[in-house]
Each structure stands twice: as C-alpha cells, then as structure tokens.
Amino acid sequence: MENITHSFVVVGVDTSNFPPKQFSTACWEIPPESVADFVAGAVATAYERIGHGELEIRIVPITA
Numbered sequence: 001m002e003n004i005t006h007s008f009v010v011v012g013v014d015t016s017n018f019p020p021k022q023f024s025t026a027c028w029e030i031p032p033e034s035v036a037d038f039v040a041g042a043v044a045t046a047y048e049r050i051g052h053g054e055l056e057i058r059i060v061p062i063t064a
Contacts, residue, residue: 005029007062010039012046016054023049026062 007028014021023046027038043057 003031005031006035008035009060009062010042010046011058011060012043012050012055013058014050014053015056021050021053028062 007026007030009024009026011022011024025042025045027042030038039059046055046057
C-alpha cells in the first residue's frame with residue numbers, strides 16, 4: 001500500500017496596502033485527511049500576522 005501525502009505552500013498577501021505584506025508557510029507530506037486542518041491553521045496564522053485587511057490566499061503545490 002502506497003502512502004499518499006501532499007506538500008504545498010499556503011500564501012497570504014494583503015492586497016489593500018502598498019507595499020503589500022505577505023505570509024507564507026510550507027506544509028510537507030501532509031496526509032489527505034489533514035490537508036484542510038493545515039490550510040485552515042495557515043490561513044488563521046496569516047490573518048493574525050498580517051492583520052485583518054483584504055487577504056488573497058493561494059495554495060501552491062510543491063512537486064518534485
């Protein structure tokens with residue numbers, strides 16, 4: 001049986017200010033059933049670090 005995991009970067013950018021503030025975090029080898037929890041945690045951290053402006057959130061897959 002193959003272990004399936006996902007690796008990705010969650011990026012949050014404040015689009016309401018210049019220069020824009022940014023937060024990003026890499027998530028490595030996350031099992032499929034935990035992806036939503038990791039993304040939710042990263043988005044919450046982005047709002048805490050950047051503030052409550054207009055954030056654009058992107059999830060960028062890491063492929064090797």
